[in-house]
Amino acid sequence: MSTVSSRTETASHADVELWIRMYRQMTAIRLFEERVNELYTRALMPGLAHLYIGEEAVAVGVCEALRREDYITSTHRGHGHCLAKGASPDRMFAELLGKAAGYCKGKGGSMHIADPSTGNLGANAIVAGSVPIATGAAFSSKYLGNGRVAACFFGEGALGQGVVYEEMNLAQLWKLPVIYVCENNLYTEYTHVSETLAGDILARAKSVGMAAETVDGQNVRAVHEAAAKLVERARAGEGPSFLCCNTYRFHGHHVGDINREYYRSKREEQDWKKERDPLAVHAAWLVAQKHADAAQLEQIEAEVKAEIAKAVEFAINAPYPNQEEVDRDVYA
Amino acid sequence: MSTVSSRTETASHADVELWIRMYRQMTAIRLFEERVNELYTRALMPGLAHLYIGEEAVAVGVCEALRREDYITSTHRGHGHCLAKGASPDRMFAELLGKAAGYCKGKGGSMHIADPSTGNLGANAIVAGSVPIATGAAFSSKYLGNGRVAACFFGEGALGQGVVYEEMNLAQLWKLPVIYVCENNLYTEYTHVSETLAGDILARAKSVGMAAETVDGQNVRAVHEAAAKLVERARAGEGPSFLCCNTYRFHGHHVGDINREYYRSKREEQDWKKERDPLAVHAAWLVAQKHADAAQLEQIEAEVKAEIAKAVEFAINAPYPNQEEVDRDVYA
Amino acid sequence: MSTHEVVTREITFAEAIREALAEEMRRDSRVCILGEDVAEAGTPFKVLSGLVEEFGTGRVIDTPISEAGFTGLGVGAAMTGIRPVVDIMFGDFITLTMDQMVNQAAKIHYMSGGRWKVPMVMRTTLGAARRSAAQHSQSLHAWFSHVPGLKVVLPSTPYDAKGLLKEAIRHENPVVFFEDKMMYKMKGPVPAEDYTIPLGVADVKRAGEDITFVATSSMVQVALGAADLLAEIGISAEVVDPRTTWPLDEQTIVESVKKTSRAVVLDEGYERYGVTAELAALIAERAFYDLDGPVRRMGAMHVPIPFSPPLEDATIPTPQKLFELAREMCGRS
Amino acid sequence: MSTHEVVTREITFAEAIREALAEEMRRDSRVCILGEDVAEAGTPFKVLSGLVEEFGTGRVIDTPISEAGFTGLGVGAAMTGIRPVVDIMFGDFITLTMDQMVNQAAKIHYMSGGRWKVPMVMRTTLGAARRSAAQHSQSLHAWFSHVPGLKVVLPSTPYDAKGLLKEAIRHENPVVFFEDKMMYKMKGPVPAEDYTIPLGVADVKRAGEDITFVATSSMVQVALGAADLLAEIGISAEVVDPRTTWPLDEQTIVESVKKTSRAVVLDEGYERYGVTAELAALIAERAFYDLDGPVRRMGAMHVPIPFSPPLEDATIPTPQKLFELAREMCGRS
């Protein structure tokens, strides 16, 4: 595991700004997802959604290491990635509610949000479905020489899919600027990772000769530092890498997954929430290091809350797409 | 690489019999394939065929470590596996010529020969196509507790296919009695392995925690010894394993691949043929160790040649299937 | 209506599936289930709840997210003495299993000259309307129906689901079994006794005189709904459910249309190059001289299924739309 | 016959494909080729010979045997500024790419509300008769034709091959391009000048009065062969080649049948739930009142393609079989 270097003493203004920004971004994801859950509970959201609560440090740590024009691909659990890469909550909520103002005109929904303006190639409802796409984006970057990097988020469950190994082999053969970010939250739906993955996760990447490391996915600075190094490497033409982030989803597999004791204990959940909440971990560190005080963090929370509330309001009041939209955008 | 233990001094009668039988089997494959090439050249064989010449020690070394009721799965380059597992040349030639007396009534042809009576689940024209099938056979063996083992042959090219990694993960998770035999002959059709595989072959198996080793695929005793150990392991319930056999195909990718210099040098081919012909290597050893003399080996060759000639004759004279056969066997 | 007499209880479609599996697993120890979250979770649809408790994790087996991997493993297992029932959670994921099902399972019996066989079942789902968007809403059964060597089952009632699934499990060939996700909670009469329904026998779900609706799976309910509406205006519609797209009971379909002289074919897959095309072509050929007018087709609109509710709803046939079409075809518009 | 005037040379189908690629690669540096043995080997069919020499291994790229992998990579590359032409050696291997093509390539434009697009081409093959047996002989284009978001091209002449491939490469949507392996050596006139053929425009390959053959790809030659035989007995057959199954030029097909009042549809895929079903259903619906008798279908026999030559030959439509069918349909049997 990488450890976070202690730059406390010499923290620059830019560092502090980054750390505060990361706190704000994680807060935005947390509050966004809480409202998603509420929209579901109030039967205002069509379908289901997979909440990112508990895993915020991964998306934020990685995306803060990227430039706006860099690419990401995302998963069914994709709101966090989308926000972290810079999307606005209002158009995201609109998408989740199937409204015309959504990022995809309401045609994609929670599992397919995409946004070219922030380099988000899209969430994907096929487990591992976005792994080839991220690799292809990295192929383009290299082919066009435009210096962009692609970060590919996926759950540890995606390691069950063969195409991941095909892509890692291709990326390594061709030295493509892609970072495979494995969010190991210990479960694929309702099944523990020990029942679905044999051997060692990192060894799978290393077997093709790829640089690979594990990081504490609940520590946003640790994630960020590891990601920044790998992004730099990729941008310098040194090829792909694999970053395994150990994390945990605090809620159910999706908003409707309420009774979970048949697959994991309440105790386990409580331990993670109490000991390893990425927001709490980072907040405590910021305060301890005197980069922020409690009031400042509360202020951030209040600002974000207001923004999210406005975004929800916008989405609820936004109109559905016209019926004629149904057969538009099938072909470009 | 495993090395062959030197049991010369203490060689039992059974050992010597085995070594001689392995020589006979390799000779049968060699002569069989030479006749296949000739049938193609004389335009007596429909379609194409992929010759196993140069790789005989792999099939023979592995199959001599199996029981008749054990399973194998095979590839487009499958005649060697089929013969080594105990099929008769006459029905094989008949299949290659599309005759009713063929193992598959002429419906399968070279790339699909299968034979339940020797546990041959079939050659497969989809690269890596038989890897799941072998794994499934091993699943059955474990489920039914019948003690059978499955050996799964594939070329190193199959490592490009994701499904191989899915199967290795499943086999290791469930401790299935399957041995993945990778025939690394350095080429996938017309492309060198260095262009298609990144990293290390064995590491790919080891990454799921699987036992894995490499062996000199031109030395039939080395292959056999390694395979016997892995088969024993599998039969004892200790799970799957991976055996990488370094080998070389002496001829083209298929019978029509004549001019090969654009992808590999004549020199390379000659070196392999001269230094590392599995028949020559084994014959020399048998003679040096006084397990056989030249006359005995010539005698074997003559016997096999006569058998093969009869088999070809049989196949040429055999009738094609009746037209009514065309829509039979679609459903059981 | 089905021709069976012994109707004792009402159970849901999901229960019918579960009963079929439980009974066949009790009857034959070689039957096992492989799939994602099939054991303790009993699938996300809870269709398999309780099975792992009775049969254990040795027979109700959770897999990694490896659709190609465990389907292919199922093929090899079926060849060697097991009768696996492979569970593909969403029909959209059959994309990942096409090589295993089409190049392997479907062809092995034939390629081996009849020497190996592949007695496996793939259970999967179809159907839109769950607000699940384009990658979780497809009805792709036309692909498998196109492939010789496979059989394809599309039950539309709990009764059919149970009888057809039991038959599929006992069958010697690879069978793909498509369940409409929206139908799991639908109730219907199912006998407690053991029964099976042969593959390739259509069922006339409602008898009628004026127009024939040939409808599969979820679309049977749409057809029955439209038939009710039509009855109110004095039009008598016959609803024929082929139950299996392959083998296809051509005779029952063609005879119905010869009687009514009008036909609409309905299927939740895309119309284009889909099941409605085959059914329409069949009827147009074999009932040519009895048809009053062209056979009409209703299927999913030719677009990826949209997420937004008003858009998604526009892509699926409804009883009302069918009612209007049929009324027009019967000269009553 | 094609409507172009400038016909200067005879080249083979394979040369036409190669020229199309070379010209588009010269015109647009974003066009590249990904596939197995495409570079120095120029594919096993030698269709791409010479391209790597001109464009280098940076643009004509040998891949591992990872059909899903490099197809999916192509999707991502197409979204981000490259125009990849992905080469799937045998059409049978599209089984491995279905998720990439159907769940990703076909849907991304729609799912993103029109914000991303996927301008890629998949080139692959179809057709039996090469004694290659069941896993190397299929014609599976009906699957892709069923899927909204994809376009599907089936050229039948060197002229069409070149013009349609150039169009496909310039196109903003994912296009699947099926080449009949048996046609690579067929020669035909192709202008030296730059030209493209729009997708969705059928071509009347031979004009006639008495019967319409709607035929795709390899089956166009079968139809033309039968038309020659029929001409000898005074029957005039029109041969319509849709050239793309999606978009489908319904009007040209329907108008031809309205004129001749008889139709046979031919396609080398399986008849059942295949391209012939769609074409027959279309004609039966839209030319209903002009048809003299039922539309007839000819496709591959519904069996895995056998290896043995006499069996394989029995599975494929031939000019003779079509001739006999047409003669009977025209009342001359």
Ligand SMILES: Cc1ncc(C[n+]2csc(CCOP(=O)(O)OP(=O)(O)O)c2C)c(N)n1
């Ligand atoms: C190909 C495919 N198979 C199955 C599913 C159903 N499914 C959705 S999410 C999920 C679990 C994914 O687990 P993981 O990749 O670890 O991501 P997490 O949900 O833990 O973030 C499954 C099985 C799917 N969407 N796609």
Ligand SMILES: Cc1ncc(C[n+]2csc(CCOP(=O)(O)OP(=O)(O)O)c2C)c(N)n1
């Ligand atoms: C899925 C698939 N892709 C491509 C091919 C075409 N093909 C046949 S053999 C071959 C090379 C196989 O190489 P390898 O696995 O190393 O076996 P070898 O021929 O060297 O024995 C290829 C690409 C195929 N048959 N199946």
Ligand SMILES: [Mg+2]
């Ligand atoms: Mg997970």
Ligand SMILES: [Mg+2]
């Ligand atoms: Mg090889």
